[in-house]
Every structure is written in structure tokens, then in C-alpha cells.
Amino acid sequence: SEASMWKTASDAKLALVGIYQMSSVGDNAYTNFLLQLSSATDDSGYKHGTTSSIYSGYFLYAAETSVIRARWVKAYNTIYRANYFLQNIDKVNMDEPTKKEFIAEARFLRAYEYFWLAQWYGGVPLVTKVLTIQEANSVSRDTRANIEKYVVDELTAAAGDLPMTRTASDKGRISKAAALAVLGRQQMILKQWDA
Numbered sequence: 001s002e003a004s005m006w007k008t009a010s011d012a013k014l015a016l017v018g019i020y021q022m023s024s025v026g027d028n029a030y031t032n033f034l035l036q037l038s039s040a041t042d043d044s045g046y047k048h049g050t051t052s053s054i055y056s057g058y059f060l061y062a063a064e065t066s067v068i069r070a071r072w073v074k075a076y077n078t079i080y081r082a083n084y085f086l087q088n089i090d091k092v093n094m095d096e097p098t099k100k101e102f103i104a105e106a107r108f109l110r111a112y113e114y115f116w117l118a119q120w121y122g123g124v125p126l127v128t129k130v131l132t133i134q135e136a137n138s139v140s141r142d143t144r145a146n147i148e149k150y151v152v153d154e155l156t157a158a159a160g161d162l163p164m165t166r167t168a169s170d171k172g173r174i175s176k177a178a179a180l181a182v183l184g185r186q187q188m189i190l191k192q193w194d195a
């Protein structure tokens with residue numbers, strides 16, 4: 001419950017794992033990135049069955065189409081979880097280096113969703129806190145430029161507090177290299193060659 005949560009480092013780690021569980025990092029489920037991206041090419045043809053294509057042309061479908069809607073919902077569920085985490089982590093009494101690392105992971109996961117949202121949809125709502133119902137019903141799209149600037153700023157900040165490597169027991173958790181790789185990809189899209 002809300003009253004018993006956010007007391008220990010274990011509580012914080014459980015909440016952080018909840019962000020990972022929802023996120024697109026490493027995802028190969030129904031909303032698989034590679035299949036969705038390949039739908040913009042002729043790579044999605046399927047020759048072993050009655051279905052003529054896999055995810056063929058989904059980028060041309062209406063927003064309420066199941067795959068498109070699933071992508072949007074998954075992203076904003078992850079963003080909500082990250083915002084909820086970031087609004088509550090300071091309640092936890094834990095060592096500061098670990099807290100900073102957890103915060104950096106949550107910021108990365110939120111920025112990663114915005115990275116992909118900007119690539120697919122351009123300007124999207126930029127939500128950086130848990131919204132009330134009234135706020136959620138009045139949120140509007142931000143510009144693609146602002147979303148991409150936000151991604152660069154968040155990934156730069158997150159990279160500073162992430163470890164260079166992870167132990168085998170932490171396999172799958174974000175490292176500095178992951179943050180810098182996505183940051184570099186965003187900077188290439190923006191043609192920020194010096195960066």
C-alpha cells in the first residue's frame with residue numbers, strides 16, 4: 001500500500017523493476033520494435049502461411065489500430081511509472097550513491113520512451129510528473145524539437161550517475177554505455193556531429 005511503500009532500498013528497487021517490466025528496453029513481445037520498424041520496408045513479407053505480411057504497413061494505419069495503440073500505451077505507462085518513482089524516491093532512506101543510480105535508471109527509461117515516441121510521432125505530450133485527472137485531460141502535444149532536447153538532456157544527466165559495467169546478477173539493468181549509445185543516436189538524428 002502507499003502507506004507501507006517507499007520505506008526501504010528494497011521498496012525502491014521493486015518500484016524500479018516495475019519500470020523496467022513495463023518499458024520497451026529489451027522488449028520482443030507483441031509490440032516488438034524491430035517488427036514495427038521493418039513494417040516500413042519490404043522486410044516484413046511472410047511466405048510460410050496464409051498471412052501475406054507481418055506488421056505490413058502499420059505506420060500507415062490509424063492511431064487506434066491495435067499495434068499502434070499498444071506502442072503508445074506501453075510508452076506512457078512506462079513514463080507514468082518513471083514519474084511516480086521519481087516523485088517518491090526521496091522518501092526512501094538509503095545510501096545516496098545507490099539512490100542516484102536508481103534515479104538515473106528511471107530517467108533513462110523515461111527518456112528512452114520519449115526517444116522512440118519522437119521518432120514515430122514527432123511532437124508528443126511531454127509528461128514529467130504524475131498527472132491529476134484534470135491535468136491528464138488537458139495535456140497537449142509538445143514539439144518534436146522540445147522532446148528531442150529533453151531526451152538529450154535526460155540521457156546526458158543519467159549517464160553521469162550510471163555505472164560503467166554491471167555484475168552478472170544485474171544483467172539487463174542500464175549502464176552508462178547504454179545511456180551514451182542512445183544519446184549518440186539522438187545526436188546523430190539531430191545532426192549534432194560535434195557532440
